[in-house]
Amino acid sequence: MAKIGIYGSSFDPVTNVHLWTASTVAHRCKLDKVIFLPCSNKRKEKTMKTSDEHRWNMLQLAIAKNDKFLADDYEMKRDAWEVYTVFTMQHFKKLYPDDDVYFIMGADLLVDIADGKWKHDEELISQNKFIVMARDEIDMVKTISRSPLLRNHDDGSRFHLIDKGLAMEISSSYIRDEFSKGGEPRYLLPDACYDYIQEHGLYREK
Template sequence: MARRDGARHTDARRIGVLGGTFDPVHIGHLRSAVEVAEVLLLDELRLIPSARPPHRSAPQVSAMDRLAMVELALAGAAVLQVDDRELKRDKPSYSIDTLESLRAELADDDQLLLILGWDAFCGLPGWQRWDELLEHCHILVLQRPDADSEAPEALRNLLAARSVSDPSALSGPSGQIAFIWQTPLAVSATQIRALLASGKSARFLVPDAVLAYIHAHGLYRGAN
């Protein structure tokens, strides 16, 4: 089995989860996923497109198109996989529901890592049943060198009790929080949609196959 660190082997799998609208999926999403998968020797990292995100406006394009773009982006990336379970639900995409669903499919000792950006992590107190998340997963926070804000007060006690300094030392199937540095890439889906709406090129901000799909289906014309 994959070696997690210099001291142990384990038969438990380590599975990452990265959710988002992916409207569209871009190099920032993909580079973060690759870096996490490589640093932590993940067995899988699942990108999970959300259907109806409860904390933001509705996606610009359909679930079918967003799923197709993620599938194209991940072609040939063995560790990175797309998981469409949230698109099959007829209700908002709450992370706690997704984690419960995933955990039910895994072995008891498999590690499940919920990957969040710093801003999303700071917003956790507004999430549905947020205080139950660590019952099902570890939380891995993507930390950028330019992030200088502090965690809200509601999270400080949790961080003090549950944080580990080395993300590769996360132990057990769930219950801990770790931070991992990521390469800062100043790219966003909002920026990409604005470029496409104004007729400008978004090449090299999204994979070529995704850009070809966008043009072939006339997506994001007049969007912002």
């Protein structure tokens, strides 16, 4: 039985922090695979700065040399009404029926679930396992404790909390801002992605 982590983000663009985080989570949680899942551009709360094609191409370049890393365009292909994490996890659990499948997320998303901001939250939490990464001094244990939904499904294996050494400040938005203002973010993302962005003139001010 393999252990597989589902790592969703906009990856607009994919950064070295994304790769370092995925590698660290795989190492600490003994994952056999990490599946990078670019989110749909149809989500109302997300505004992509470049096309699905460019995001997908850069992600493929970024993970090409790591055998543990895969990319999947499942959410990219969904209609907006289908793009909920509970449906995504159902898909991957059917795809890997003999394996343990975990949803990888930041502690900020755990807070959102505790605050009732996620659709189908009862179904999502009751049916899945989660790897939760520290964010901005959020107390993950207190977040679980204050939520009836989270604490009543915390059976000791539901939430794998990683609370040391995963807080880094460089984001995709920071890199986009650097490109748009003529900055030099070369070493914040994979060389192949940097070259791709330069070649296609991405993230430049119009």
